[in-house]
Amino acid sequence: MSKTIRLYVGGKFYTREEFKQKFADLGIAANPTFLSILNLLKTAQEPLTVDDIAEELGKNRNFIAQRLKQLEDLNLIAGETLGAGRIKFYALTEKGLEFTEKEIE
Numbered sequence: 001m002s003k004t005i006r007l008y009v010g011g012k013f014y015t016r017e018e019f020k021q022k023f024a025d026l027g028i029a030a031n032p033t034f035l036s037i038l039n040l041l042k043t044a045q046e047p048l049t050v051d052d053i054a055e056e057l058g059k060n061r062n063f064i065a066q067r068l069k070q071l072e073d074l075n076l077i078a079g080e081t082l083g084a085g086r087i088k089f090y091a092l093t094e095k096g097l098e099f100t101e102k103e104i105e
Contacts, residue, residue: 037071046089
């Protein structure tokens with residue numbers, strides 16, 4: 001008897017094929033971290049920094065920064081540097097919000 005492996009990402013269970021399909025339309029490889037970041041930004045009360053996201057997800061800061069850049073290039077998130085500092089704050093774009101509403105319950 002074969003077992004179906006299901007991934008739990010963003011509050012939902014997916015088969016591997018379902019998960020891959022979620023990102024196929026965006027032209028990127030499926031990555032659970034992408035959905036975790038999008039879900040975190042969707043539920044956040046305010047924009048988050050790279051450090052906020054890395055800490056919340058328990059991932060390396062540089063790894064998260066790379067994923068944020070990819071999501072920003074896809075126009076799913078936007079980053080804005082506020083004030084004179086170099087700290088960038090990230091939030092969902094309208095496209096990102098539409099994607100999360102459709103794909104993340």
